[in-house]
Amino acid sequence: MVVLTSKSTNTKMVNKISFLIAMLILFSNCQKGPHEKYDLLITNATILNVHNGEVSSGMMIGISGDVIRMVEKMKNLKKYNSSNKFDAENKFVMPGLWDMHVHFRGGDSLINENKNLLPLFLSYGITSVRDAGGDMTLSVMNWKDEINDGTLVGPNIFTSGPKLDGPKPAWVGSLVVETNEDIIKAMDSLESLGVDYVKMYDGSLSKEAFYGIVKEASKRNLKTTGHMPLAANILEAAQLGLDGSEHVFYALKSCSILPDSIFQVNNGRGVLGAIAENYEPNKAREVFEELGNNDFYITPTLEVMNVLSDVAEKDHSQDSLLSFIGNGIISTYQGRVESAKKAAARGGKNIYMDMLALSSKYIPAMDESGIKIIAGSDSGAFNSYCYPGASLINELSLMVKSGLSPQQALKTSVINGPLFFDLEDFYGGIEIGKMSDIIVLEENPFEDIRNLNTVSKVIKNGILYEAGEFRSTLKALKLKNLE
Numbered sequence: 001m002v003v004l005t006s007k008s009t010n011t012k013m014v015n016k017i018s019f020l021i022a023m024l025i026l027f028s029n030c031q032k033g034p035h036e037k038y039d040l041l042i043t044n045a046t047i048l049n050v051h052n053g054e055v056s057s058g059m060m061i062g063i064s065g066d067v068i069r070m071v072e073k074m075k076n077l078k079k080y081n082s083s084n085k086f087d088a089e090n091k092f093v094m095p096g097l098w099d100m101h102v103h104f105r106g107g108d109s110l111i112n113e114n115k116n117l118l119p120l121f122l123s124y125g126i127t128s129v130r131d132a133g134g135d136m137t138l139s140v141m142n143w144k145d146e147i148n149d150g151t152l153v154g155p156n157i158f159t160s161g162p163k164l165d166g167p168k169p170a171w172v173g174s175l176v177v178e179t180n181e182d183i184i185k186a187m188d189s190l191e192s193l194g195v196d197y198v199k200m201y202d203g204s205l206s207k208e209a210f211y212g213i214v215k216e217a218s219k220r221n222l223k224t225t226g227h228m229p230l231a232a233n234i235l236e237a238a239q240l241g242l243d244g245s246e247h248v249f250y251a252l253k254s255c256s257i258l259p260d261s262i263f264q265v266n267n268g269r270g271v272l273g274a275i276a277e278n279y280e281p282n283k284a285r286e287v288f289e290e291l292g293n294n295d296f297y298i299t300p301t302l303e304v305m306n307v308l309s310d311v312a313e314k315d316h317s318q319d320s321l322l323s324f325i326g327n328g329i330i331s332t333y334q335g336r337v338e339s340a341k342k343a344a345a346r347g348g349k350n351i352y353m354d355m356l357a358l359s360s361k362y363i364p365a366m367d368e369s370g371i372k373i374i375a376g377s378d379s380g381a382f383n384s385y386c387y388p389g390a391s392l393i394n395e396l397s398l399m400v401k402s403g404l405s406p407q408q409a410l411k412t413s414v415i416n417g418p419l420f421f422d423l424e425d426f427y428g429g430i431e432i433g434k435m436s437d438i439i440v441l442e443e444n445p446f447e448d449i450r451n452l453n454t455v456s457k458v459i460k461n462g463i464l465y466e467a468g469e470f471r472s473t474l475k476a477l478k479l480k481n482l483e
């Protein structure tokens, strides 16, 4: 089995892995003979190429261990030998989805409930997740290792470990960074944990500390993304080496004609409404182009804004998806409902609705200017009713609603996910030498993105799973816990 370690963002390490995989393929090709043997042979598949939109029917795929060894047009099956066969006639086969913004969090008492969600991601065809910071890093690192060596069933996990924030961090478990010394200490600690990238948060992080983290992380070859202090400038940060931005606010801020002085004194979300109102399309074009030229990633997280935009008035108590979520996590959902109700009672503007409208409007322009849009749901404890799994499908549907084609939307997950971690040689296609993280669908998502809801089978670590079985197990588990 090929194990991509937690240090997989390190280019040298990735090159070494590429070399090993190349050798492995070369070796296996040398052994090709009249009776090749695979662990799993998929026949009659219609393969969807998410990269270029091609649809190839009548294909067969040979998998050994967790690597794709053969992709060919159907021919004499007698030539091929396999321990397990699956006939994918009238079905669509594509690489697994990546949810690039999830959270494992909620404190020690919720560690098990978070762990129980891992198969739920798989049941929706999500074979990789990027954890965007939480408070159970050691457990997440353990799950990651166990999934890699096949002792735990779940998606590949890439994690930032704890978030970096200022002296009054917004989230429990964050590392506090104020001075240069703090930056070095925090980076040493993240490196010793073996995190995959660095996530920053703008609870109280200063502009100086933010820039300092970006510079130090670049020096150490660690990717950076996150929220950013509103006093900071996204173009300046991108030039210093910032790789990406979570949510669209920060890019949109630079497209507003509001004077910078407003952001120097007001570092809160209070100004987000003003950003929406003072938006300048021409400025936006320039900003997007420059970010696009800087190889920049933006994770819009539309679905969480969509859910939060009406969370004060919508009754979610009968949502069928609640049956997969532990009661401890469900109880964390109340916080955002209460604050939304208070905001509505004060008669404040619905910022989430404004931001969703604006973000959606500019997604095609960002995509055209070369910014790499990444699909991330922001599901996790405290993010009310943004359900793990289903929320990524909704995210991709919202991207299509905003003007991307279904194939372009799928690229934000299947192609841009691995690209963020420089892992495009190993993921994102049904090709020889790539990892066999594969999903089987009853209907074609290139035709209608909602067809992602028809994922029926998932291949992970070389094993073929029924997607529906994950969900029945989870439901049963919850009922058992309620007894």
Ligand SMILES: [Zn+2]
Pocket (backbone or CB within 6 Å): 101, 103, 132, 378
């Ligand atoms: Zn988040």
